[in-house]
Amino acid sequence: MALNIFWFIPTFGDNRYLGSKDQSRVSDFDYVKQVAVAADTLGYDGVLIPTGRSCEDPFVVASSLIGVTSKLKFLVALRPGLLQPALAARIASTLDRFSNGRVAFNLVAGGDKDELEGDGLFQDSDERYETAAEFVDLWKAILKASYEKELVNFDGKHYKTKNAKLLYPPVQRPHPPLFFGGSSQKAHELAAQKVDLYITWGETPKAVKAKIEDVKEKALKYGRSIKFGIRLHVIVRDSEEEAWSAAEKLISKLDDEKINASQTALQKLDSEGQRLMTALTNGGKARTREELEISPNLWAGIGLVRGGCATALVGSAEIVAQRIQEYVDLGIDTFVFSGYPHLEESFRFAELVFPLLPNKTKEKLSGLVQSGPFGGVTTEDTPKIK
Template identity: 65%
Template sequence: MQVFWFIPTHGDSRYLGTSEGAREVNFDYLKQIAVAADTLGYEGVLIPTGRSCEDPWVAASALAAVTRNLKFLVAVRPGLMTPTLAARMAATFDRISNGRLLVNLVTGGDVAELEGDGLFLDHAERYEASSEFIRVWRDVLAASHGDGNGSGEISFTGKHITVKGARVLYPPLQRPHPPVYFGGSSAAAHDLAAEHVEAYLTWGEPPAEVAKKVADVRARAEKLGRTVRFGIRLHVIVRETEDAAWAAAEDLISRLDDETVARAQAVFAKMDSEGQRRMAALHAGGRNARTREALEISPNLWAGVGLVRGGAGTALVGDPKTVAARMEEYASLGIDTFILSGYPHLEEAYRFAELVFPLLPRSVREKLPGQVLSGPFGEVMATGIVPRAAQS
């Protein structure tokens, strides 16, 4: 099991839908979150992309310099950059970070945003272009390593992308290229994942729906003689007790009003993303009451975040043992990577790591600071009494 955290380059707050308790997005704050994730034992961080965010490549490059082991899942955007430019960016980042790059292939689902960036392809065309993009990206990076038998150049002629004699002179550290992650819920997305990527990501749907996605992508990949890993993107609200966790969930949306929810849902409704449609369907487009009964769509899976947040809109809510058990349930379906976040992201990174990490599989526990440092941990009492070791 790999556990990732999230860098909120689009903003952070204690309450959704209001500036009350909000945090300014600046480098000092993002650095605090990245360093916390690095020292707490998270495998890596996802950096979001889109016009509502700071640029992910610039942000990741700055944060790589202040971290040691943390991996960065950074987006490439077909249609907004060429595959060879993206390949050079990836190779450089991978080299300067000592092999800590993971690549997130993002096709985009907000038509208005894409048109604002100069991309006027429909849903099917975007997936065609993405398939061609990632093929060129992978091939040119693989060729950059060289084996003494070729020039390191590749050429490709497609419907949307054509390159002739494309070449990357400085290869990435990872061979043949940094791993590619990708998420999408349509049939075209599943085909792309099966053919081109190392890891398929889903947003946090109920386990039965996630199982269907995993089975479908796995079957399509097997027909091509490939294997694909699987990950899930979720928010987390964990507290010492179930009641406290659900109270925190209700508090997170306590400042939302009907107008704000309606405006957000109207924007989401215009998107042509199948994943966004599925997220909205989980809470009936915000039409239901904002109660636990209406928003708990599966045991401990809460759709309240998706009332106003695009993309991942569900959270695991509960006490540490319950949240760990729900993660194990997803893991039993084939999920091995969990990309998590919580509001505010700095405090919740610590809270989740301290409460849940000790309950997760050994692959996670062995990365905890206590497995590396000598301690003591906690406040020394009366100038010499060391705190008792935690009971696992």
Template identity: 60%
Template sequence: MPPPPRGARRRVRVPAISAARVSSRASASGARIVAHRGAAPHRRRPFLARSVRQEFRMNVFWFIPTHGDSRYLGTAEGARAADYDYFRQVAVAADTLGYDGVLLPTGRSCEDAWVVASSLIPATKRLKFLVAIRPGLSSPGLSARMASTFDRLSDGRLLINVVTGGDSAELEGDGLFADHDTRYAITDDFLHIWRGLLAESHENGGIDFDGEHLSAKGGKLLYPPVQRPHPPLWFGGSSPAAHAIAADHIDTYLSWGEPPAAVEKKIADIRARAAARGREIKFGIRLHVIVRETQEEAWRDADRLISRLDDDTIARAQQAFAKMDSEGQRRMAALHGGKRGSRQELEIYPNLWAGVGLVRGGAGTALVGNPEQIAARMREYAALGIETFILSGYPHLEESYRFAELVFPLVKGGGNTRRAGPLSGPFGEVVGNQYLPKASQS
């Protein structure tokens, strides 16, 4: 039997199982979780992901720009209203074009991710939503109920993004006063409770948990989620504390778009940590993308995206990032050094451009090039073990179509345009009012 998660001792009390078969292990912290079940024996280990290697498939997600959208960074010029109508357009486009899901950002710079994602459920048919839970800002019990309800109403289309947070000023504004490592300790307690509540809900059970920072007594969910044991957990973080959380709890680890060698090191560390706990983890990467029919067009549009930036705007953004205690943000800033630089200086690896990170927090790199170059870089990351690419481009509506048109045909399993019937397209405009266009005019 695989070992229990770090930092917890678990004891299952089921009348049909003798005391000799009850597993109980103590942790250094002394945390203890007890599951109480009122239904038939439930023999699944709810706190460990299934250690089964599934067939590889490249998944492609898009992004709902709830913190604004524009043709240029750092200016209101070229901006568009970030409202429900626009979010719906982007979501419907992603759903129709064959993207596997969408990420919704979280934080005070965005509209609330849960409200927006909930509003998009009826507008979409199969699109999955990657939505954040925030340990320390909401209770694990409340977050578990929100997740279960969303999963039920969307018929199992919820994915959970665990965001510990790295901006102390924002977190203190939201009422959380804790240093970096304490926040991750809170996240550990939070996830033990959150996962336990959802896993036990399938058997009408409940939990007690005594952690270092968070506890629960008689915790219970009456409405279980569609997905078992709970919606999959996604997570990103570059510090040792973050990697430990990933190894213990997470189903898919997300890296920001660093050069392949750096991503490979993170994957190796997390994979080894998870293996020591009897677990396997999937991996994804978060990138922007600027793809055009030719590489010259792509680089010209990359330059255009930051053409309205001035030195003062860049300096103010970098000063804000420097105050954060996020290791991931520090690594993003190190890629460009806080300076605009030349196109060659910002191309930190072939077709990997750090210009976005001059003023954008979080994911700050973009794949830039023609379709073949973009597909080649994606395959390079995939060879390291990356299965999911979460992409975005400015402006997000148009770029969702452009990427699907130019790159999907080159990426195996990367998405398929949904077709309602044999004459539903896509095939372009009918020629001469009689003929369907050829597949290729070249």
């Protein structure tokens, strides 16, 4: 199976130690550009650009990176309720056209209640999913109609349009790929009906298998089939011992006060997925490797203080590749990885793990070795001066 490997653009800052300002970085345009160029050069298929008020705006970030990359695809959030479908279709089409088909969209139906209300959205979970379903239908209809230069009329519960028109159609037909993630039954039902790829946060293979089977079964009722992805952090080193040492170092500056404050905030979120992630650390009470390693080489330590994706694959390149294969065997073909700090870890993961993955092995300079204080190249095959 050909795999799609995405990296992550840290638009809310970056660091070497979770929960600490020591050796932290501001994600300004220069740094974001460095991460994107590295991912593009190294051969990642795309990058996830996060969303929320703690992040820089994902549409602006994606558009600013089009010109400094050549192959990289940008996974950008669509927020029903915060953005009108017709405007979202126009933005999507422009990004798709200007990037020559290098964009996909991540449907985000939930979030922090306080944040959503601060943005002007006052809906409960049921209303948000109803809104998201209508949003997708109208968004798709407007994009599809742009090829035939047709008008779109829509009269729904949450959205209404009269003679909606999109003059400039997208490159990807009938629309750019639409991703979506969610752990509730409402989320699974929405995924089964509306999206192209369902993506889960990094749970155990057993839990992921159950999710995939449920979404597949629901999709079949609608005569649909969809693809599957997973979102994970990764800590890979030359040896398993080094990787676990790096994992411990990442959380070495956390204390009870920081963990408790983070867990209190996370437990207020109206999200089944977040509830599952928080449970992996026993509400922040887990501390040891034995408690946080929830499945072989799947570590929940990041979830002590970070919302969203809380787990990391930890190990040598060979071990990490084996764990990736376990998820591939379940039917997953898209992986969205990240690591702290994101610039260095993008190189480390590509250099160590890509050669072990299908369709990611790069040609190497066979026999060439960098050596010497001035960076000279030496090889037994170098022509001799006569």
